[in-house]
Every structure is written in structure tokens, then in C-alpha cells.
Amino acid sequence: MAKQFETIALIGIGLIGSSIAREIKDKGLAGSVTVSTRSEATLKRAQDLNLGDRYTTSAAEAVRDADLVIVSVPVGASGAVAAEIAAHLKPGAIVTDVGSTKGSVIAQMAPHMPQGVHFIPGHPIAGTEYSGPDAGFIGLFKGRWCILTPLPDTDEAAKARLRTFWETLGSMVDDMDPEHHDKVLAIVSHLPHIIAYNIVGTADDLEAVTESEVIKYSASGFRDFTRLAASDPTMWRDVCLHNKDAILEMLARFSEDLAYLQRAIRWGDGDKLFDLFTRTRAIRRSIVQAGQDTDMADFGRHAMDQK
Numbered sequence: 670m671a672k673q674f675e676t677i678a679l680i681g682i683g684l685i686g687s688s689i690a691r692e693i694k695d696k697g698l699a700g701s702v703t704v705s706t707r708s709e710a711t712l713k714r715a716q717d718l719n720l721g722d723r724y725t726t727s728a729a730e731a732v733r734d735a736d737l738v739i740v741s742v743p744v745g746a747s748g749a750v751a752a753e754i755a756a757h758l759k760p761g762a763i764v765t766d767v768g769s770t771k772g773s774v775i776a777q778m779a780p781h782m783p784q785g786v787h788f789i790p791g792h793p794i795a796g797t798e799y800s801g802p803d804a805g806f807i808g809l810f811k812g813r814w815c816i817l818t819p820l821p822d823t824d825e826a827a828k829a830r831l832r833t834f835w836e837t838l839g840s841m842v843d844d845m846d847p848e849h850h851d852k853v854l855a856i857v858s859h860l861p862h863i864i865a866y867n868i869v870g871t872a873d874d875l876e877a878v879t880e881s882e883v884i885k886y887s888a889s890g891f892r893d894f895t896r897l898a899a900s901d902p903t904m905w906r907d908v909c910l911h912n913k914d915a916i917l918e919m920l921a922r923f924s925e926d927l928a929y930l931q932r933a934i935r936w937g938d939g940d941k942l943f944d945l946f947t948r949t950r951a952i953r954r955s956i957v958q959a960g961q962d963t964d965m966a967d968f969g970r971h972a973m974d975q976k
């Protein structure tokens with residue numbers, strides 16, 4: 670495939686950054702890739718995995734000659750990274766990110782972006798419960814959505830280049846308003862993770878009561894929750910803190926609906942239960958039919974296989 674950028678800088682080289690690095694190398698999308706991350710140990714691991722061409726712990730140094738800068742760090746670190754790179758960005762460079770929240774990332778990064786630099790926030794809706802440079806793999810983004818949340822007055826040519834980049838990685842690309850993104854992702858991604866952390870925590874607290882049988886007899890439903898609940902604690906702490914309003918709004922709605930369910934069970938209202946379960950089954954079936962089954966467990970297994 671043809672080269673799309675002369676130099677790409679990857680700031681943060683965990684699951685997402687290293688998956689992007691592998692794709693760039695595999696598809697020959699850059700003349701040169703500079704990898705930067707805060708810790709020496711992670712950088713060394715990235716070098717051992719041969720994820721880039723140049724390696725540095727200085728994000729400022731990494732972006733100096735980059736035409737495309739991709740920030741793939743926990744969302745709480747976005748502001749610090751933006752502050753560090755701002756003065757060193759090349760005029761005309763495209764700066765993007767992959768953070769799971771968009772309003773907060775924009776609030777943290779946009780004020781630092783100099784005139785003449787194209788800041789286009791993004792979010793690939795693709796991942797696993799694994800983290801770190803070893804967890805990345807080619808194919809992670811294939812057939813998955815990548816949402817761009819451009820600011821008003823974003824340069825169309827720069828946006829088109831970023832769109833083409835993600836499409837080359839196999840993604841389908843959509844534009845979205847950041848506030849809308851944060852609400853949608855709160856219900857389809859953030860709440861499921863919070864619910865998983867909660868149910869696994871509750872089961873763990875109950876271990877004494879249930880004589881340690883929770884893990885022993887865990888059925889596949891509970892196991893599905895444990896996969897999500899194994900996701901990176903730093904990343905998900907940051908998501909919760911940085912999409913606070915939308916998450917709290919969705920949690921309130923969720924609690925209300927749970928109370929409705931609780932009431933139906935208490936009063937033996939089988940019709941209500943049956944109606945809800947019928948409606949939700951139809952949703953799952955329509956997702957599977959549309960070929961949009963986000964069974965990330967497959968990705969998880971794939972990542973494990975690569976280790």
C-alpha cells in the first residue's frame with residue numbers, strides 16, 4: 670500500500686498505539702514511525718517488538734518532524750501530553766487521539782494546539798481487555814467504527830487524510846458531535862464496563878457467604894462480565910472521571926429501569942419480564958444479523974494467542 674505520511678509520531682504505545690504501529694508497518698503507511706512513551710521499560714519493550722523506527726521518552730522530541738501525531742494514552746493524561754508537544758509541532762501537522770471520551774479530551778488538548786496545526790479528535794470503537802505494547806495486533810480495527818469529532822472550522826483536506834488513514838486500517842469512519850459521542854458511548858461502552866466491575870466486585874464480596882463457590886460455578890454469563898472487569902484500571906478510572914456527566918445520566922436511567930425489573934420480579938409480573946426479554950433478544954439478533962456483533966472476546970483470544 671502507498672505511503673500516506675512521511676513521519677508518524679505515536680505517543681503512547683499500549684494496546685491501541687501498538688496496534689496502530691503494527692498496521693502502519695504492515696501496510697507501509699509511513700516513511701518513518703517515532704514511538705514515544707513515558708516509561709523507559711515500555712519504550713524498551715516497543716523497541717524489542719520493533720514497533721517503530723525511532724524511540725524516545727520525550728513526546729516533544731517525537732513530534733518535531735511528524736506529519737501525523739497519534740496520542741494513545743489514558744484520557745486523563747491527554748492535557749499533559751498536549752502541553753508537552755504544543756510548542757514542538759510542525760506547522761500543518763495533523764494531531765489526533767484515540768481516547769474513549771471526547772468532550773474532556775477536547776477541553777484538555779484544544780487550548781494547547783497552535784495555529785496551523787490540525788487537531789482532529791478520534792475514537793476507534795475497537796479494543797480488548799488487554800493492555801500494553803504486547804497486547805496490540807493487526808486486524809483490531811477491521812470492520813469496526815472509528816468516530817471523528819472534529820471541531821468547527823476543521824480543515825476538510827486534513828480530515829479527509831485522517832479518514833483515509835483509518836479506512837486503510839479497515840475501519841468505517843463517522844463524524845459526530847463530541848457531546849453526542851460521549852452520551853452514546855456512555856450507554857454502549859462505559860456503562861457495560863461499570864456494571865461488569867460492579868457485579869464482579871459484588872460476587873467477590875459474597876465469596877465468604879457463598880463459601881467460595883462463585884468462581885467455581887461461574888457460568889458463561891458471569892465469565893463474560895469478568896472479561897470486561899479485567900480491563901485496564903487506569904484507563905477505566907480515567908473514562909469514569911472524564912465522562913462523568915453522561916455516565917451519571919445513563920446510570921440514573923439504568924437504576925430506574927433496574928427498579929422496574931426488581932418490582933416485576935417481586936410482584937411475579939411474568940408478562941413484564943417476558944416482554945422485556947423478548948425486546949432485548951430482538952436487539953441482539955439484529956446486531957448479529959447486521960454483522961456488527963462486537964464479540965470482543967474473539968479479539969481477546971486473538972491477542973492471547975499472539976503472546
Ligand SMILES: NC(=O)C1=CN([C@@H]2O[C@H](COP(=O)(O)OP(=O)(O)OC[C@H]3O[C@@H](n4cnc5c(N)ncnc54)[C@H](O)[C@@H]3O)[C@@H](O)[C@H]2O)C=CC1
Nearest residue numbers: 681682683684685707741742744746768769796797800801
Ligand atoms: N483498551 C481499549 O479497548 C480501548 C482504548 N481506547 C483508548 O485508547 C487510549 C489508550 O488505551 P490503551 O492503548 O488500551 O492503553 P494501554 O494502557 O495499553 O496503553 C497506554 C499507553 O500510554 C502510555 N502513557 C500513559 N500515561 C502517559 C503519559 N502521561 N505520557 C505518555 N504516555 C503515557 C503508557 O505507557 C502506554 O504506552 C485510552 O485513552 C483509551 O481510552 C480506545 C478504544 C479501545
Ligand SMILES: O=C(O)C(=O)Cc1ccc(O)cc1
Nearest residue numbers: 769793794795796797798965
Ligand atoms: O473489550 C471490549 O469489549 C470493549 O468494549 C473494547 C473497547 C473499550 C473502550 C473503547 O473506548 C472502545 C472499545
